Amino acid sequence: MPVPTFEELLGTLRPMVPPADLLAESELQTTVREVSSELASLPEITVDALTEWVDARADAVRVLGLAVGLGQERLINWARHHFNTGGFGVLAREYSREVVELLEAEHNLTRAINQGRGVQYTYSDILVTRAATRSTAKRAASAGRGLEDLLEEIAVDLGLKYSTRGRFTGIAGRTAPYDLAIMDANGRPVVVVGAKAFDSTGSKLTDAVREVEEMAQTRLPTQFVYAAVDGIGWKGRQSDFRRLHALWAESRIDGVYSASTMPEFKDELVKACQRLGLLGA
Missing domain, CATH: 3.40.1350 (Trna Endonuclease; Chain: A, domain 1)
Structure with a gap:
């Protein structure tokens, strides 16, 4: 085929990153929503209560990390540093109390949860949170x-x-x-x-x-x-x-x-x- 002009070739380019469907619910999002609802419904937020809850819920560790601002990558690195494993299931089964106690000591876990449970969020809060996410980087x-x-x-x-x-x-x-x-x-x-x-x-x-x-x-x-x-x-x-x-x-x-x-x-x-x-x- 004849070589196109520069402008013609430039005109063939399209965005490679698909647009985000912010209303779509992934399996992970569904899990976090369910586990977060359980956390919000606990009668009290104490180290003992959270330890008992984590014992019965492997995904609870992920949600506790989110409660104190630790995304998945940072939480895994934190867990590997302290427990030599990044597996949430292993952490819940074998180190539930240690995980809760360390999050409490290092990140004020119970305070963060209690404060979060008592806040009513606005649409602007949602947009601010999206501005800080790395979802676009993952798609890119x-x-x-x-x-x-x-x-x-x-x-x-x-x-x-x-x-x-x-x-x-x-x-x-x-x-x-x-x-x-x-x-x-x-x-x-x-x-x-x-x-x-x-x-x-x-x-x-x-x-x-x-x-x-x-x-x-x-x-x-x-x-x-x-x-x-x-x-x-x-x-x-x-x-x-x-x-x-x-x-x-x-x-x-x-x-x-x-x-x-x-x-x-x-x-x-x-x-x-x-x-x-x-x-x-």
């Missing part, structure tokens, strides 16, 4: 992997032997990274793809371009190199995206494709694999 972390999944699906659909996340050997024995590689009959990468999806900006986009440039500099004349990119983060780093476009325009790589142009990438991959003798005409 899966964005690049989602693009790799699309590439892998194409390889599977075409019946090609492939590898993910490795390094290939090219000119003068040099190596470079890839996110997906199509292998020849001897297990050598002959088509390599770098998958670079970002919805936020930053130096990581410059690093991503350097990786694709490294792939271009390393490949043999018989190897094909593609970049799969997406995400609106590139629109905030257009100088980096221009470098990617230039690699294609100067025939240093064989194409730059986004999620919306994956059908075109599949057609180009078929042609490349036919030339390599990996697919019939």
